[in-house]
Amino acid sequence: MTGAEGVRCALLRGGTSKGAYFLAEDLPTDPAARDDLLLRIMGSPDPRQIDGLGGGHPLTSKVAVVSASADPAADVDYLFLQVAVDRAEVTDRQNCGNILAGVGPFAVERGLVPPGDGETSVRIRMRNTGESAVATFPTPGGRVDHTGRAAISGVPGTAAPVMIEFPAAGRPLLPTGRVRDTIAGTDVTCVDNGMPTVLIPATALKVTGYEDPAELEEDRQLADRLREIRLAAGPLMGLGDVESATVPKLSLLAPPRNGGAVTTRTFIPVRCHTSIGVLGAASVAAGLALPGSVAEGIARPPAEGHRMRIEHPTGLLEVDTDVVPGAGDAPPVARRTAVVRTARKIFDGTVFPRPAGVLPAAPTPAPARTPGGNDGSAPS
Structure with missing residues (x-):
């Protein structure tokens, strides 16, 4: 065909x-x-x-x-x-x-x-x-x-x-078997509730976690640190070499500002999401529910119920997740996760696709960023 x-x-x-x-x-x-x-x-x-x-x-x-x-x-x-x-x-x-x-x-x-x-x-x-x-x-x-x-x-x-x-x-909620790991000198929590995700306190990477996505994308020092963490986390999470992969996702965590459980900035893998992916949010929510994760002292999960409001650059995403912490040798399990989307x-x-064998003679240049980083694009 x-x-x-x-x-x-x-x-x-x-x-x-x-x-x-x-x-x-x-x-x-x-x-x-x-x-x-x-x-x-x-x-x-x-x-x-x-x-x-x-x-x-x-x-x-x-x-x-x-x-x-x-x-x-x-x-x-x-x-x-x-x-x-x-x-x-x-x-x-x-x-x-x-x-x-x-x-x-x-x-x-x-x-x-x-x-x-x-x-x-x-x-x-x-x-x-x-x-x-x-x-x-x-x-x-x-x-x-x-x-x-x-x-x-x-x-x-x-x-x-x-x-x-x-x-x-069917996969372990904690792919490394630990609720905390130190990767590239940074304390993180590696969690997989549908999407392999590395949770990182924003301040550990010398940012607040409240910056606009465009501002974070332009921070080359941050990009280098994120890449270092992601490449090291891949094998630890059972993903192998992730040099050319889009997983694991990296989510920076900061205290909530708008009544949610936590503020996030998520990278996929180098573009900063203008919101957050559904499965990424599910993994963040599960991480917040795990005692001893890096979210402790940052997040404010609800005192009752299982509904987590995950803040992101353009609003929030509600995730209903029921996590049972492991007891003894039993690993933690997310029994149920649900979200509402549209x-x-x-x-x-x-x-009608472009004819086979026909490629652009030269890449179309990406639009130059205007002051403030508004180039009309949305991050991944």
Whole structure:
């Protein structure tokens, strides 16, 4: 399949990301051919992705591949692919909880799952990790309704709510087996509640944790320290060499300012997120609930209940997580994690990729930053 005749595709905003959604049957089965086609569809490699669907930023250069599941415990399989913007690279080494928000509605509209009358729950197996999720969303009259009154930080307006619930993950909540590690001379907590994440006190890296993302991205000393920590954390967390990977995520922690449990600045891996990923927030919330983590003395978790409000640069994300600390030799476990996201269909039709073998003669220059760092982009 070359895609020269066009490929069936839907573009959806899922949470605070935007991605192209495909049925697996509409893409090549060979991963190399599939990735080549997706690079041409998204317009990579080019900083502006001017000749494709991508928006010139990792948050808007994402792909969901969806198919009926052979697993009796799931309705559909979801493979997340991150398409690099300025490199000819497609990776499946992580999940994306924001793009996950659009998988259920897409599956219903493609006929993979019959809709309920009122609301529909779709059981989703995430092929990147083998973990599962259940997405529940409104389907009045047996049709997906993308409109609604749910609002999430980082997205203008409102849309229909998508409740996403994650059962206990099969992987250890503490990948290193310890609630604290010292990595590259810095005390951290490595946690994985759906997304491998390293929690770092912001002040340990000589920043406050309240800076604008653009300001943090321009701090070369900070970038070098983050890279050092990430590369050392990868093997300790069982991820191997992460030089070319986007995991683990790094989340700087600071005391909350707006009634939440903690303030975060998250790097993926060098761009600073203007909000926070769903699974990244789930891992932060789990880390806050672990006695002895680096969040102690920084975070202010609720005295009662399991709902954590994770502050980020454009608002907050609420995570309902139930963590049972380990007793004796038993490791800690996150029994339940749930979040509310929204998703909205932007278009559904046919996308025409750049012809095979055709690359930009020279990379399109990235826009120069204006004073204050406002170049119109949003971080990953």
